[in-house]
Amino acid sequence: MERFHTLAFVAGFGCFAIAALLSLVFPWMSLGSYHGMEFQGWDALTREPSAAFQQLSDEHPEAFTEAYGDVSPESYKEALRLGRDLYVGHACWHCHSQYIREVSNEAQRFGPPSTAAEYQNALNQPHLWGTRRVGPDLTREGGKRTNDWHIAHLIQPKNVVPTSIMPAYGYYFEEDGTPKKEGFALVTYLQWLGTAEQGGQP
Amino acid sequence: MSNAVATPTLSPVELAGENSDPLVCYDLIKLHLWGACGALLLSMVAGFLYSLQFVGYYPFPDSELLAPGHIRLMHTNLAAYGWLANGFTAMLYYAVPRLTGRRVHSRKLGHLIFLVWQGILLATVVGFLLGKAQAIEWGETPTGFRPGSFELNYIPVDLLVVIGAVLLIFQFMVPLYQSRDQKFYVSLWYFTAGLIWLALTYLMGNIIPEWILPGAAGAAVTGLFIHDLVGLYVTPMGWGLMYFFVPLILKKPIWSHSLSVIGFWALAFFYPLGGVHHFLLSPIPDYVEFGAITTTIAIEVVVTTVVVNFFMTLKGSFGALRTNMAIRWFYAGAVMYFLTCLQCSFQVTWTFQKIIHFTDWVVAHAHLIMYGTFTFWLFGVIDWLWPRIVRREWHSNGLRAWHFWLSTVGIGVMFSTLTIAGLVHGFMQKELNPWSDVVAASGPFWWVRTFSGGLILLGFLCMLYNMIRTAKDGEPYVAENHLVDPDPVDAQAAH
Numbered sequence: 001m002e003r004f005h006t007l008a009f010v011a012g013f014g015c016f017a018i019a020a021l022l023s024l025v026f027p028w029m030s031l032g033s034y035h036g037m038e039f040q041g042w043d044a045l046t047r048e049p050s051a052a053f054q055q056l057s058d059e060h061p062e063a064f065t066e067a068y069g070d071v072s073p074e075s076y077k078e079a080l081r082l083g084r085d086l087y088v089g090h091a092c093w094h095c096h097s098q099y100i101r102e103v104s105n106e107a108q109r110f111g112p113p114s115t116a117a118e119y120q121n122a123l124n125q126p127h128l129w130g131t132r133r134v135g136p137d138l139t140r141e142g143g144k145r146t147n148d149w150h151i152a153h154l155i156q157p158k159n160v161v162p163t164s165i166m167p168a169y170g171y172y173f174e175e176d177g178t179p180k181k182e183g184f185a186l187v188t189y190l191q192w193l194g195t196a197e198q199g200g201q202p
Numbered sequence: 203m204s205n206a207v208a209t210p211t212l213s214p215v216e217l218a219g220e221n222s223d224p225l226v227c228y229d230l231i232k233l234h235l236w237g238a239c240g241a242l243l244l245s246m247v248a249g250f251l252y253s254l255q256f257v258g259y260y261p262f263p264d265s266e267l268l269a270p271g272h273i274r275l276m277h278t279n280l281a282a283y284g285w286l287a288n289g290f291t292a293m294l295y296y297a298v299p300r301l302t303g304r305r306v307h308s309r310k311l312g313h314l315i316f317l318v319w320q321g322i323l324l325a326t327v328v329g330f331l332l333g334k335a336q337a338i339e340w341g342e343t344p345t346g347f348r349p350g351s352f353e354l355n356y357i358p359v360d361l362l363v364v365i366g367a368v369l370l371i372f373q374f375m376v377p378l379y380q381s382r383d384q385k386f387y388v389s390l391w392y393f394t395a396g397l398i399w400l401a402l403t404y405l406m407g408n409i410i411p412e413w414i415l416p417g418a419a420g421a422a423v424t425g426l427f428i429h430d431l432v433g434l435y436v437t438p439m440g441w442g443l444m445y446f447f448v449p450l451i452l453k454k455p456i457w458s459h460s461l462s463v464i465g466f467w468a469l470a471f472f473y474p475l476g477g478v479h480h481f482l483l484s485p486i487p488d489y490v491e492f493g494a495i496t497t498t499i500a501i502e503v504v505v506t507t508v509v510v511n512f513f514m515t516l517k518g519s520f521g522a523l524r525t526n527m528a529i530r531w532f533y534a535g536a537v538m539y540f541l542t543c544l545q546c547s548f549q550v551t552w553t554f555q556k557i558i559h560f561t562d563w564v565v566a567h568a569h570l571i572m573y574g575t576f577t578f579w580l581f582g583v584i585d586w587l588w589p590r591i592v593r594r595e596w597h598s599n600g601l602r603a604w605h606f607w608l609s610t611v612g613i614g615v616m617f618s619t620l621t622i623a624g625l626v627h628g629f630m631q632k633e634l635n636p637w638s639d640v641v642a643a644s645g646p647f648w649w650v651r652t653f654s655g656g657l658i659l660l661g662f663l664c665m666l667y668n669m670i671r672t673a674k675d676g677e678p679y680v681a682e683n684h685l686v687d688p689d690p691v692d693a694q695a696a697h
Contacts, residue, residue, distance in 0.1 A: 001463065004382035007391050011470040012398030016434070019426065019474030020406065022493050027422035027478075028415060030487045039416060042350065084349070089333030091271035091342075101483040103556040104632040116485040119417025122350050126337045126411040127421045131480060133560035134256075136637045163638040165256055167270045168263060 031116045040121035040196060042077055049076035050200045052147055052191035059147070060178050067181040076188070083189025084123055086172075086182055095134035095166075098127070098193070110137045111194075121196045135166055140194030143202020150187045151177055219450055220590065220681035225299040228591050230312040234292035235584060235591075237320055239666055241284020242577075244327075246659045248277040253655050256648040267331050275330045275342045281572060282340060282431065283363070284323045289580040290439040291315070294374055294393060296587060297446045301387050304377035311373050318366045325357045336360070340428050341408050349412070360408045367401040388462045389442040395470060396438030403430040418485040425486075425494075426477030432571065433473040440576045441465070441508065443583055444532060448515060451528055451586065457514035461507045468504035472497045482555045495550050502547035509540045527602050531582030534610060538574035542567060557632060562644065563624025566617045573658070574613045581609070581665065588669055594676030601668040608661030616654035623647035 031037065049071050057064040057071045068075040087093060100106050102113040118139075119127055145153075149160065155173050157164035172183040179187065195202050222228065254260045255270040262268040295312070299305055306312065322343070329335065329344040334356040336345045346358030378386075378394055386394070407427025411420035449456055456462060475497035478490050513536075516522070522529040545567060548554055558564065585602060589595055596602060623644050630640045 001467075002385040002391065004378055004386065004394060007386065007394040008398060011391070011395040011467070013402070015395075015470040016399060016402050016430075016474060018471070019430070019477065022475055022490065023422050023426040023477040024406070024410065024415075027419045027486055027490055030490070031417070031419040031485075081348070086333065088337045088349075089271070089330075089335050090269055091274050091335065093337065094271070094274060094339075097560055099481075099484050101556075101559075103483055103552075104628070105634050106631075109631075109634060109637075114485050116418040119421075119485065121416065125350055125416035125420060126424060127417050128337055129421055129481060129484065131339060131560070131564065133631075134641070161638055163642045165258065165641060167255060167260070169269075171264065171266045 037117050037120050042081075042122045043073075045121055045123065045196065045200065046073045046077035046080060048199055048201075049073065050142075050188070050191060050195065052142070053079065053188050055147055056179070056184055056187060060184075063174070063178045063180070064184065067179075067184055079185045079188040080123065080192060082182065082185035083187075083192075086186055087128070087189055090167075090169075093128040093130040094132055095130075096136065096138045097130040097133045098137065098139045099129045100137055100139050106137070111140045114139055118194070118197060123192070123196070135164075138190070138193050140202075142191045142193045142195040147187055147191065150190055151179060151183065154183065154186060215681050215685065219300060220684055222593070223300060225303070225305050227295055227299075227306065227309055227312055230309065230316065231292045231295045231587065232591050233313075233316050234288045234295065235588070237316065237323075238285050238288035238292060238580070239669065241280045241288060241323060242662065243666065245277050245280035245285060246655075246662055248273045248280065250652070250655045250659055252277055253648065253652040257645070257652055272330045272333065275335050276327055278340060279326055279330070279342055280323065282436075283319075283326065283343065286436055286439075286572075286576060286580070287319060289583070290436075290443070291319070291370065292587075293439070293443050293580070293583050297389055297443065298374050298377055298393060301390055301446065302377040302381040302384075304380050307373045307376040311369065315366065315369045315373060318362060318369060322359055322362045322366055325359045325362065329356055329359060332356070336408070336412065338408060338411060338424050338427065340431055341404070341424075343408075345408065345412060360404075363404055363408075364401065367397075367404055371397045371401060387445070388456065388459075388466065389446040391466050392438035392442035392445070396435055396442065399430065399434035399438065403427060403434055407431070421481050421484065422478050422486050422490060425480035426474070428480050429477040430474050433469075433476075436572075436576055437469065437473070440579050441469075443579060444512065444536070447528065447583060447586060448512065448532055451526060452515065452519050452522060454515070454519070457511050457517075461511040465504055465508040465511065468500075468507070472500045472504060476501065476550070479550045482550070482559065483552060495552075498550040499547045502543055505540065505543040509536060512536055527606065528582040528586035530606060531578050531585060534606075535575045535578035535582070538570055538578065538613070542571040542575065545570075557628035558624050559628075560631075561624035561627040562620040562647070563628065566620030566624060569613065569620070570617050574617070578609070581605070584665070584669070588672060589676070589679050592673040592676070593679040594672050595679055597668050597671035597676050601664045605661045605664040605668070608657050608664065612654045612657035612661060614654075615657070616651055619647045619650040619654065623651075 053076050054071050068079060099114040100110045100112070107113055151173065153160045154169045155177060156168045156170060157166040169186070172180050172186065174180065192200060251261065252270055252274045260270055295306065326343045330342070334344040335342040337349070343359040343363060344356045345360045346354055346356045348355050374393065374397055378390065407424060407430070410423045415423060445456060445462070476494045478486055478494035479498050482491050516533060523533060549558055549563070549567070626643050627640055630643055
């Protein structure tokens, strides 16, 4: 009990392995391909660019062409990836959760409780559930608001929601509100949220 | 103390750890302590700045580099991998050779480890400023790869952390392995297992959700990672240092060996099982959640045994709380540890989760354990060790007392305000108040939080200034002065 080998192998490796059984192996078996839930990779997710992405291109043709060229699966994938990278890098997920619980009237506020299948895709690897909710949940943000709302809100949240404490991301937009590459990417990602099971369309 | 140390040839001065032990690499302890304090200063400044965003006075609103989100990531990661990891490593350099009677593997390796860990911190901070974080809570250190691919876009910091952890294992396992024929003292149980757990935890938490398991199954693993990092690295190192320093300073053995055995094995078995409790009422299967909830409540029993053991050890020496700063830090930390864990066994239930999850309640809880307990314990170690490393007496006993009281009042206020804010937020959210009202209601509490953070930062500056002045122009250290009880120099700190 008090010697090196017991401590290193029974406590060090053994107890760690038992814990991994409960929190790693069991969830692995219960969720995912074992139960026939399909995993959507990047290519499957970006096969058809979203209407919001198309609309960004229509409304800001010059800036969009400069940043992404045409609307295509490749440019859509590029925007989604950059948008997600920014969302992770700016720690957006530490103030906006991405899962809806079946308690505390959350279904009335944000929509039906989250299911595991919603997260079986490349944009949720790793997931962005978060553990804090300073701002509202964003699980199903896609399609709830217009592109223009998101652009105005990202430039200066207080202009849209006066009591907001969210940081402003004006540096991702031109003076006149035209998005830069990062601005397009953020809006594209926000409009994607919650649409994985509907082929990217809300 | 341990069989390994108790050779009859040691003088009282040596036994009390007052001498300059040739087995101990004092230069490495000093390096790691500077690294730790530098990281904590940055982490606290980052935390303070971030709190200003909540009250509407963030000083760099137009800077992409210094965006509040980037600063927030610095706050937590520097606290974990900068302050705690450096601090615990410094403590290990003192405790392991003294408990085993053997040197660590090599001084050169020690310098390499120091450089690797500070390199990790630098690369992490620069990575955050450039927006290269990884989407794993408490493990945001950049992978260096674009998510879901093997396309390098930054220094692979995760890999460096694994290398750093393996080097640490090598450095400290050498004396431990050489002592394999002896019965280990309690501290060494925690250190042996804790070093192995650090490497395993980091590997698991940063690789599996990133490359192998997506979505909800990955979330179970990231929950386990958050939990194991605290439970299987920080906690074992913390208790290991308590079991080492408390008997050393009080000059008497731990009250009950049986309770130590129960405490250790129950921690090893129950603690890591609770990982999923960070994502309760989520798409993770209910049976996994129930397992996590049950074992989390079981941990409370374990914690009680350990805390009872330490307070029974203190029995008869309560005066030390007044006369000895290190003991005061240790036991203040132990009280907060007990409170945190008691809180844990309630808040882990679904009943509490409904209201408090996603709110500031959890932020209060995290600060109480990471700052109120483990940081307090490291402050205690520094308070005791620093004069013995630089061979000078503390520059100012007044500043030592100021540090303690500013920190204690600071964390007390921070914990209270955030806990209440969490309840207000939780109930308002449940009652379907407009979201903007929920945020506005938290405003006053966030002001108090910023104020309490300022107190904590001020307290730490007292210590930092005191450390620098002590190293520079403190009175020469005389070991014999510290052998009587109460410790005459420490006694001055009481007022």
